Amino acid sequence: MAQEFRLPDLGEGLTEAELVSWTVEVGQTIELNQVVGEVETAKALVELPSPYAGVVEELLVPVGSTVPVGTPIIRIATDTGNETQADTPVLVGYGPVAAAVSKRARRRSVPPPESDTAPSSTAPASTAPPKERAAASPSARVAARELGVDLSAVAGTGPSGAVTRDDVQAYAESPRPAPVSSDRETRTPIRSVRKQTAAAVVRSAFTAPHVTEFVTVDVTRSVELLERLRKLPEFEGLPLTALSLVSKAMIVALRENPSLNASWDEENQEIVTKHYVNLGIAAATPRGLVVPHMKDAQSLSLLELCRAITELTAAARSGKIEAAQLTGGTVSITNVGVFGVDTGTPILNPGESAILCLGSITKRPWVHEDELAVRWVTTLSVSFDHRVVDGEQGSKFLASMASMLRDPAELLAHL
Numbered sequence: 415m416a417q418e419f420r421l422p423d424l425g426e427g428l429t430e431a432e433l434v435s436w437t438v439e440v441g442q443t444i445e446l447n448q449v450v451g452e453v454e455t456a457k458a459l460v461e462l463p464s465p466y467a468g469v470v471e472e473l474l475v476p477v478g479s480t481v482p483v484g485t486p487i488i489r490i491a492t493d494t495g496n497e498t499q500a501d502t503p504v505l506v507g508y509g510p511v512a513a514a515v516s517k518r519a520r521r522r523s524v525p526p527p528e529s530d531t532a533p534s535s536t537a538p539a540s541t542a543p544p545k546e547r548a549a550a551s552p553s554a555r556v557a558a559r560e561l562g563v564d565l566s567a568v569a570g571t572g573p574s575g576a577v578t579r580d581d582v583q584a585y586a587e588s589p590r591p592a593p594v595s596s597d598r599e600t601r602t603p604i605r606s607v608r609k610q611t612a613a614a615v616v617r618s619a620f621t622a623p624h625v626t627e628f629v630t631v632d633v634t635r636s637v638e639l640l641e642r643l644r645k646l647p648e649f650e651g652l653p654l655t656a657l658s659l660v661s662k663a664m665i666v667a668l669r670e671n672p673s674l675n676a677s678w679d680e681e682n683q684e685i686v687t688k689h690y691v692n693l694g695i696a697a698a699t700p701r702g703l704v705v706p707h708m709k710d711a712q713s714l715s716l717l718e719l720c721r722a723i724t725e726l727t728a729a730a731r732s733g734k735i736e737a738a739q740l741t742g743g744t745v746s747i748t749n750v751g752v753f754g755v756d757t758g759t760p761i762l763n764p765g766e767s768a769i770l771c772l773g774s775i776t777k778r779p780w781v782h783e784d785e786l787a788v789r790w791v792t793t794l795s796v797s798f799d800h801r802v803v804d805g806e807q808g809s810k811f812l813a814s815m816a817s818m819l820r821d822p823a824e825l826l827a828h829l
Contacts, residue, residue, distance in 0.1 A: 635823075639822045
């Protein structure tokens with residue numbers, strides 16, 4: 415008896431996903447909850463565990479295709495004498511699984527076929543035994559996700575031809591021609607994260623009336639504080655950066671300026687002020703811009719904020735962020751300073767009324783105590799929804815941020 419595994423509901427209002435890779439092939443015997451492939455949604459990279467045990471009869475969707483939820487993606491023959499079926503298909507990382515994923519099954523899974531596409535739905539199922547294919551080390555798979563490399567295109571140099579992390583790195587750094595439509599143009603289809611980002615920023619830009627304000631501030635004392643904190647054993651091994659301190663200052667500033675931690679309810683014509691802070695941190699990833707959120711950030715210490723930012727951005731860049739962490743934000747920060755940029759005019763995330771931009775922190779000539787001196791200086795900007803936030807409120811918020819970063823003793827007094 416053949417069973418069709420349909421693309422399950424991925425939650426968070428997502429209605430489609432792009433098939434990134436198959437980890438099984440036609441003719442292969444698989445176990446219950448064995449990962450058969452990976453899909454990429456507008457929010458995360460997700461593994462698909464099979465709800466059936468049996469033999470792969472047909473791969474119904476080619477790699478690279480974007481399909482709606484409910485679309486049959488793989489056909490599995492289950493009349494093999496050891497038929498087992500999960501009660502409900504469950505996605506790895508999205509709630510409890512019906513049964514533990516077999517590590518042995520993961521080790522037996524094979525990379526995608528070498529062809530550019532999987533067999534079409536009209537192609538006959540292969541009756542030949544599956545070919546032996548080189549495996550890839552876990553670190554190689556992580557590197558491939560981080561660098562956007564298709565493992566099936568990488569020649570392995572490890573034991574038995576396994577792909578290593580160095581193989582992935584070398585492939586990513588090797589020169590390859592870009593997809594060219596003509597001698598004068600290159601066209602790149604947008605999918606998943608970039609497609610979602612494009613739709614979100616257009617919707618935000620043409621829905622919320624944006625206002626952006628700027629302030630340039632001497633943050634020398636904050637830089638000195640960070641240097642002292644890095645020497646404490648509590649922060650050992652953590653990349654304590656200005657972003658952590660700015661995040662803490664932002665949370666404190668929102669207490670006196672709650673309108674920046676609110677949203678506009680168009681349907682009911684209401685302003686919804688949040689009494690909690692789900693702080694978004696914009697992260698550049700190989701898949702595009704994502705903004706994962708720290709839930710209830712108002713309850714986190716500076717140490718906890720530093721750890722949460724580190725873990726959240728690492729998960730986002732590896733593509734393993736959970737969909738729930740990419741929704742429900744109340745306010746965000748983008749750090750363009752890491753690119754050496756002084757400041758910017760960020761676009762609001764949909765559903766939020768403010769986003770703070772942190773520029774580069776550099777040494778500049780500055781008047782300090784009535785004398786010209788070399789100081790650490792940065793520029794902050796804040797974009798806000800003028801339906802929710804008046805100019806006075808936005809200005810007071812930005813001035814409060816500048817004051818605490820100019821003299822972090824003021825920030826510590828509020829903790």
